[in-house]
Amino acid sequence: MSTALKSRLEAAGSALRERDVDGTTLLLAACFVPMLAFFVVVWVIPIVYALGMSLFASPVRSPEFVGLxxxxxxxxxxxxxxxxxxxxxxxxxxxxxxxxxxxxxxxxxxxxxxxxxxxxxxxxxxxxxxxxxxxxxxxxxxxxxxxxxxxxxxxxxxxxxxxxxxxxxxxxxxxxxxxxxxxxxxxxxxxxxxxxxxxxxxxxxxxxxxxxxxxxxxxxxxxxxxxxxxxxxxxxxxxxxxxxxxxxxxxxxxxxxxxxxxxxxxxxxxxxxxxxxxxxxxxxxxxxxxxxxxxxxxxxxxxxxxxxx
Known part of the structure; x- marks a missing residue:
């Protein structure tokens, strides 16, 4: 096999690997965004809301901020x-x-x-x-x-x-x-x-x-x-x-x-x-x-x- 042909095959293989990596990255990004949104809605917001309520004397009826x-x-x-x-x-x-x-x-x-x-x-x-x-x-x-x-x-x-x-x-x-x-x-x-x-x-x-x-x-x-x-x-x-x-x-x-x-x-x-x-x-x-x-x-x-x- 000539050196030129071997170089072209290696370049083609490298390009395929790069495309595979890019595809995997896109797939992970596509999965990460909804997972992050789910985590924020189900975990972060309720926790922040509950901790915020703890800073008020009567958070439901007549909120009065009392801090800690x-x-x-x-x-x-x-x-x-x-x-x-x-x-x-x-x-x-x-x-x-x-x-x-x-x-x-x-x-x-x-x-x-x-x-x-x-x-x-x-x-x-x-x-x-x-x-x-x-x-x-x-x-x-x-x-x-x-x-x-x-x-x-x-x-x-x-x-x-x-x-x-x-x-x-x-x-x-x-x-x-x-x-x-x-x-x-x-x-x-x-x-x-x-x-x-x-x-x-x-x-x-x-x-x-x-x-x-x-x-x-x-x-x-x-x-x-x-x-x-x-x-x-x-x-x-x-x-x-x-x-x-x-x-x-x-x-x-x-x-x-x-x-x-x-x-x-x-x-x-x-x-x-x-x-x-x-x-x-x-x-x-x-x-x-x-x-x-x-x-x-x-x-x-x-x-x-x-x-x-």
Whole structure:
């Protein structure tokens, strides 16, 4: 092949590649514009509007600009810190227990035990049940008069009289946590089981040949492969449970004596019970900034996107 012909072929190939690049760029630009518009309409405008409302004392009826006054009043109120503590306790407890239970069940079922397929199928049902059905079921189980748990505890001599779990200061939050964990532990279970089944079995075989114990295999093989999934579960489920409203509201309405009143419950009370939309949007704004700060710190500290694939 002559040098001139070779040069012309290379030039033609370069032109084709440039046209492909230009076409891809145009396609990405065509997709980016509507996506950006959708993001602005669905996310940016509502957030800006809500934050703007938080700067007024009565943003709906007779707007009076107070600047950061709502935030100052909110943060200066001792009750706010109690509601924040309830939110943190609820989010940490439900997320942690869901992760531990989901991981334990995933490790067991991943061993191909008898009945594992049936158990894996059953694990999806709590997640599919409507929240209202779950609340009715657990209220029946924990009922002080006809609840099977109270009956068992009394018959076993563990308690002297039935306990109204959802109505007592000591047990209201644990009862709500147990209800939430029962419903949402399957979220962690399926993610972790899928990740476990993607691990190369040859890694465990080599570890056994080299004399590694079960704990050493988990520490050096299983956990490094699960770490990214665990971090994602902690972030997603933690934010989800921090913002959770329906389970608490349907089971306790935030009681007794605000023992289970979390920040989302308090936002609802301020907006629809006390008709104080300025304070309600300010509290929602505080929640937004808190979670945004946690997310930024989380991604900087753990970088889950760099975990083992």
């Amino acid at each position: 006054g709502n935030y100052a009043e909110l943060l200066g109120n001792g009750a706010f810190w109690g509601f924040l503590w309830n939110s943190v306790v609820y989010a940490v407890a439900t997320t942690g227990l869901s992760l531990v239970i989901g991981l334990g069940l995933a490790l067991v079922i991943n061993q191909r035990i008898r009945g594992g397929d049936a158990l894996r199928t059953l694990m999806i049902f709590p997640y599919l049940l409507p929240t209202l059905v779950v609340i009715f079921m657990w209220k029946f189980i924990l009922d002080p008069n006809i609840g099977i748990l109270n009956q068992f505890l009394v018959d076993a001599g563990l308690i002297d009289k039935p306990i109204a779990f959802f109505s007592t200061l000591e047990f209201a939050m644990p009862a709500v946590v147990v209800t939430s964990v029962w419903k949402f532990a399957s979220f962690a279970f399926f993610i972790l089981l899928a990740r476990l089944q993607a691990i190369d079995p040859d890694l465990y075989e080599r570890a056994r040949v080299e004399g590694a114990t079960t704990w050493q295999a988990f520490r050096d093989i299983t956990f490094p492969h699960l770490r990214g999934a665990i971090l994602i579960i902690l972030l997603v489920r933690g934010i989800w449970m921090f913002n959770k409203f329906d389970i608490i509201y349907l089971s306790t309405r935030g009681g007794p004596l605000q023992q289970t009143t979390t920040l989302p419950i308090r936002v609802y009370q301020l907006a629809f019970s006390e008709v104080n939309f300025g304070m309600a949007t300010a509290l929602a704004g505080v929640m937004f900034f808190l979670l945004a700060g946690v997310a930024v710190v989380y991604f900087r500290a753990f970088a889950p996107e760099k975990e083992v694939a």
